[in-house]
Amino acid sequence: MNLSGFELARLSACHAILCHGASLSDLEAIAVELAQEWMCVNGRCGECPVCRTVLGERAVDLAVFRPWGKAHLLKISALRPVNATPPDEERPPNNVSSFLRTPPLMAATKVVVLHEADRLNKEAANALLKILEEPPGFAKFVLTTTSLGQIVSTIRSRCLPFSVAPSKIDESDPLVTVFGGKTGSLYMPDDLRPIYQELYEEALSSTDAPRGGALAFAEKSRSIAEKLSKTSGMTSRSANAEVLRCLAFWAVKAHARSPGKSQYVVDAHKMVLGMVNPGCVFDSVWSTILA
Ligand SMILES: [Zn+2]
Structure with a gap:
């Protein structure tokens, strides 16, 4: 997956992008490209510590969330700290609000990626909306989905939609x-x-x-x-x-x-x-x- 320079320039000027397409792996690849574009101080060089750690999702200024649990949902604990959850309730190690409380450490921006954003439950979607309405100046967001129709309109209206066409198929491979x-x-x-x-x-x-x-x-x-x-x-x-x-x-x-x-x-x-x-x-x- 390689975005053209023109597309990258257009997308990177926005603070929140909603990537939609049929293939999760294409969407994952686009999210990496955008995060590198925003975070690398050498123009997405692919070689600096930021670019390399973005690829492995280990960059300190990058937070990636995916739906979890039996219900395969993105719940409120991905968006902000929660005090009372049932003892067996799983939760991600980080959350968006805490992550965005401090400016970036190494990169030019902090980037939040929410994969399969159609799996945000109502409470989490409302919390995300609040953050998208008044994000800190150093924050950028990528949301991905294979079901654009299931993203609530309030969130859609806060993001630049970007349609990811499937990459060419090499049928001999x-x-x-x-x-x-x-x-x-x-x-x-x-x-x-x-x-x-x-x-x-x-x-x-x-x-x-x-x-x-x-x-x-x-x-x-x-x-x-x-x-x-x-x-x-x-x-x-x-x-x-x-x-x-x-x-x-x-x-x-x-x-x-x-x-x-x-x-x-x-x-x-x-x-x-x-x-x-x-x-x-x-x-x-x-x-x-x-x-
Ligand atoms: Zn770099």
């Missing part, structure tokens, strides 16, 4: 057509290609694997996720989630006749995007696929 999902798009820099290739081969070799092989497959998937995390700079959770996302798209095609299996992998991917420990998920995923 199995990695892109399998792991890219419905739109066939996959954000895969060259240095990550061997890792995706390894995952693809693992998936293919499972089709005639014995049931008892599940733990070995799980171990292999974990090690692929670890490599992905090391090479790309993604957090361990994001890398595990990416491996599961790929396996889910593969399973939908490879196990089309047992929709229960692929649905299990799709649900496992969502769980890991929430707060479930990704390490254990692979065991049950592979037990299900090989059953």
Whole structure:
């Protein structure tokens, strides 16, 4: 995904952008480009500590939120500190208001990314609206969604909408057509290609694997996720989630006749995007696929 200079200039002049499109991975890639554009003091050089940590979502001046939990929602605890939540209530490690209380430490701006903003519940959407109405001067926002119609109009009116067209599909490339999902798009820099290739081969070799092989497959998937995390700079959770996302798209095609299996992998991917420990998920995923 590469925005043209013109598009970047137009978008970066705004303080809040609502990116919508069919592919979550394209939207994720656009969010990274915008964050680098806003945050890097050398014009999105791709090499400074800010650019590199933005890519792995480890930049101190970047806060990224995704829906979590069984209901797959962005709740109020992502927007501001909450005192009383039920003891078993999961919550993100940070929240937008606390994050924006202080100016940026290293970057030119602080950037808040809210992925799948259509999953904001009412309370969280109201809190976000308040922040978008009077943001600190150093704050920029990227919201992404695959369901533009489900974003409340008050939030839409505060953001510049940006339609992300699906990237071109290379139909000869199995990695892109399998792991890219419905739109066939996959954000895969060259240095990550061997890792995706390894995952693809693992998936293919499972089709005639014995049931008892599940733990070995799980171990292999974990090690692929670890490599992905090391090479790309993604957090361990994001890398595990990416491996599961790929396996889910593969399973939908490879196990089309047992929709229960692929649905299990799709649900496992969502769980890991929430707060479930990704390490254990692979065991049950592979037990299900090989059953
Ligand atoms: Zn830079």
